[in-house]
Amino acid sequence: MDKFTTIHSSAVPMPIEDVDTDQIIPARFLKATTRDGFGDNLFRDWRFHQDDSPKSGFVLNNPIYSGQILVAGKNFGCGSSREHAAWAIHDYGFKVVVSSFFADIFKGNALNNGILPVVVNEEFLNEIFQAIEANPNTAFNVDLEKQTFTILETGKSVSFEIDPYKKMCLINGYDDIDYLISIKDQISAFEQQQLAF
Amino acid sequence: MGKTLFDKIWDAHVVTAVDGGMEVLYIDRHFIHEVTSPQAFSGLKKRGIGVSRIDKTIATADHNVPTKNQHLPIQEELSRYQVQKLVENCEEFGVELYGLGHPYQGIVHVIGPELGITKPGMTIVCGDSHTSTHGAFGCIAFGIGTSQVEQVLATQCLLQKKPKKMRINIEGELQAGVLSKDIILYIISKLSASGGTGYFVEYAGSAIRSLSMEARMTICNMSIEMGARGGMIAPDEKTFEYVKGKEYAPKGKDFDKAVAHWKTLFSDDDAVFDQEFTFPAEDIEPMLTYGTNPGMGIKISQTIPSESGKSFQKSLNYMGFESGESMLGKPINYVFIGSCTNSRIEDLRIVADYVKGKKKADHVNVMVVPGSKQVEKQAIKEGLDKIFAAAGFDFREPGCSACLGMNEDKVPKGEYCVSTSNRNFEGRQGPGARTILASPLMAAATAIEGKIIDFRSQISQN
Helix, strand or coil, X not given: CCCCCCEEECEEEECCCCCEHHHHXXXXXXXXCCCCCHHHHCCHHHHEXXXXXXXXXXXXXXXXXXCCEEEECCCECECCCCCHHHHHHHHHCCCXXXXXXXXXXXXXXXXXXXXXXXXXXXXXHHHHHHHHHHCCCCCEEEECCCCEEEECCCCEEEECCCCHHHHHHHHHCCCHHHHHHHCXXXXXXXXXXXXXX | CCCCHHHHHHHCCEEEECCCCEEEEECCEEEEXXXXXXXXXXXXXXXXXXXXXXXXXXXXXXXXXXXXXXXXXXXXXXXXXXXXXXXXXXXXXXXXXECCCCCCCECHHHHHHHCCCCCCCCEEEECCHHHHHHHHHCCEEEECCHHHHHHHHHHCEEEEECCEEEEEEEECCCCCCCCHHHHHHHHHHHHCCCCCCCEEEEEECHHHHCCCHHHHHHHHHHHHHHCCCEEECCCCHHHHHHHCCCCCCCCHHHHHHHHHHHXXXXXXXXXXXCXXXXXXXXXXCCEEECCCCCCXXXXXXXXXXXXXXXXXXXXXXXXXXXXXXXXXXXXXXXEEECCCCCCCHHHHHHHHHHHCCCCCCCCCEEEECCXXXXXXXXXXXXXXXXXXXXXXXXXXXXXXXXXXXXXXCCCCCCCEEEECCCCCCCCCCCCCCEEEECCHHHHHHHHHHCECCCCHXXXXXX
16 A cells, blocks of 8 residues: 655545445446556546546546545445445545545545545535635645645645544555454454354 | 443454554454455465455355356356456355355345354454345444455454444334335435444334344345444344254254354343434335435325435436425336345245236336345245246346346436335446335336336235
């Protein structure tokens, strides 16, 4: 996993609520057996017509918006557990997703792929959307070490929560699996005293 | 202070805690399927390690399989490759596979319970969000991503933060024509598609207790649709009776010993939940969804509500519905009966019982997809296949099918489908498809009438 450093970037706004993982990556694109290339089909059916031509109204097709930060409405990533959604977002080039609320499984999948989910309150989320609307080039700063998200233009900054263990993993590029393998003896000892069924 | 059912099982599975509040949770059973496992196996290969406990890992092929001619090679190249990859990985790592052609093949959340692999008190995971289904047995069962599939394959453990606890009580007697699918659609319509996020839910109350094991599975199955990681129901005599005699159930004295343990699995009287809701069973009617998330549901007697906000309007535009409209009388061209929510033998019996002696409306395409080879076999044994054929329903072979349209079973663009599945997201059943979630009874009635009706007048005549 990539190490997560400070991000300084403009952002792509998606003020839609309950964006489910079927929208992020439709099921028909889950047939791959590697983790690569999912970015091409990120938000496939919102982004492209059935003949593969781009839908001009969709934000990812609008050249005025770009950046490593995706800002979305509440309950982002609900639905299916497919990690392909996180792979698609990462592969497309996003490093941070900001919302007022994330679905649990998506949040875990994002963290396991070096994507930082930043939870801000509804009011601040609207401020972010307004700032981007006023100026699509508005830059933001995401500092994982200090756990702050800042709108650089106004200087307004909020702090966000992250589990200290997951923070350490992101900063160092560690996987959970490295840690679990390192405690294998402890796991074996636990197994010995488990019930037989 | 007493413990909740959830606490009792969780606490018994914590190997150790990590600084900051995460815990290492031991996993009793791990189900895998073709879609979310290949990258996990690649990860193991890259690290040069094997599967930690093959005796606790079970594989099947379900998401991507055709539901016609399963004895022939899969036509679609990518699907064929992915299913073949599962076969190769299971062979290489020594994992038991109930793949295509095996008498136990089926949807992962159907086969676990019917084989007796799913048992009370277990922790169960799978790279599929509907793993919550197994909670009906009093298990902590939840869906995980592929990185976590790799973790469990490698170590039989997961790093997890303990969720908050919610109890939802349904008290009283259900009205005629109301099935467990209606109960869960009702609950989600009350709590919204995100109301359970951060929680693990226990379903309780007299109406829940009155349900069969299969009906309880339907409820737990859709816990994720309100954002909850999982749902569970305390095991009781019905649970023990269901597990008894199944292929992988403990036998003889071992079974008695297991039951003695299972009987300790309930929430203590003084256990505290972070949130609790109680709904009267009498308030529940046959339910339908009108929007693009499972929280957008109404009773059959209600009209589509009105809400401000872009997301709500976007959803109604997609569905082609308007606020204030009734769903009654809406013409429907597609009906799908199947999925891990409603593809068990009891579901098929309910449908067959309703359609016996009737014929589907000419313009409706009706697909009935059993949850497993065993369900298919039982349906044929009971002659349900003949009832379906006489009604003009297409009775197919097991798989996830049109619930998510990974195989060729899709609903065309713009068409409405009354579906017994679990998600009405945009394009879920095919690009542009419009899904209306409902119970098997509602689906059966829609197939016969060719439009949405309040079928309760019909069943009371019987």
